[in-house]
Amino acid sequence: MQxxxxxxxxxxxxxxxxxxxxxxxxxxxxxxxxEGDTLNAIDKKDMKQGKWVIHVxxxxxxxxxxxxxxxxxxxxxxxWRKYSLQGDIIAVETYKLGGKHGIQQYYTYLGxxxxxxxxxxxxxxxxxxxxxxxxxxxxxIIDYKIIKAEQYSVKHGEWKYYDASNGRLVKVEKYExxxxxxxxxxxxxxxxxxxxxxxKEVQKTPEMLEWEKKNKGKKKVVRDGxxxxxx
Numbered sequence: 001m002q003x004x005x006x007x008x009x010x011x012x013x014x015x016x017x018x019x020x021x022x023x024x025x026x027x028x029x030x031x032x033x034x035e036g037d038t039l040n041a042i043d044k045k046d047m048k049q050g051k052w053v054i055h056v057x058x059x060x061x062x063x064x065x066x067x068x069x070x071x072x073x074x075x076x077x078x079x080w081r082k083y084s085l086q087g088d089i090i091a092v093e094t095y096k097l098g099g100k101h102g103i104q105q106y107y108t109y110l111g112x113x114x115x116x117x118x119x120x121x122x123x124x125x126x127x128x129x130x131x132x133x134x135x136x137x138x139x140x141i142i143d144y145k146i147i148k149a150e151q152y153s154v155k156h157g158e159w160k161y162y163d164a165s166n167g168r169l170v171k172v173e174k175y176e177x178x179x180x181x182x183x184x185x186x187x188x189x190x191x192x193x194x195x196x197x198x199x200k201e202v203q204k205t206p207e208m209l210e211w212e213k214k215n216k217g218k219k220k221v222v223r224d225g226x227x228x229x230x231x
Contacts, residue, residue: 027041027043039052040052047073049071049073050071051068052069052070053067063084064085065084067081067082067083069081075095077097079092080092080095088109090106096153097122099122100153101119104116112165113164114162115161116159119155120157121153122153132176154178155180157174157175
């Protein structure tokens with residue numbers, strides 16, 4: 001009975017070894033994290049594959065960071081997250097065939113959203129693309145061209161900017177395949193600032209109310225009693 005258990009354990013270990021080494025044989029190099037997951041794999045064709053964690057040290061005054069996501073045939077693919085070296089998230093980006101595609105979000109080191117970008121990546125299912133041709137010195141579209149699509153990524157859609165101190169939307173820009181639309185483009189107003197917040201009223205003290213009562217209807221005055229000609 002004991003011998004049978006030993007044989008079963010041996011066979012199981014051998015199967016696991018073959019499975020593990022066979023799976024890793026496709027990679028030229030790789031790393032394993034503490035959970036045994038494969039990271040930073042490079043295949044036989046020197047292409048990055050699978051999950052990667054990239055560390056960048058501080059350089060020339062620029063803070064370092066770490067980013068993690070998926071590589072497919074050497075191109076970033078899907079959602080990538082970027083962190084400060086203290087572990088705070090500072091960006092969530094989305095890629096398609098190595099180029100930014102869709103909504104990208106950027107944060108302060110305190111976790112406050114400061115910018116939301118919109119990008120358009122290359123569509124492999126559409127081998128040809130239509131682009132607008134703009135007139136010189138203005139934003140008017142004068143023609144369209146059909147071109148063969150190549151791998152690219154351009155600003156496309158709304159870009160939103162936020163006040164990090166209160167989260168208020170302060171500006172919106174709109175791009176059409178890399179071209180910033182401005183007021184008057186096709187009768188659209190797309191570069192705007194969010195309406196300012198209503199100014200908070202100051203709670204007046206009894207002394208302030210008394211001062212206003214005494215000086216009601218007079219020329220404009222300053223608090224020391226001096227007057228000046230006012231419009």
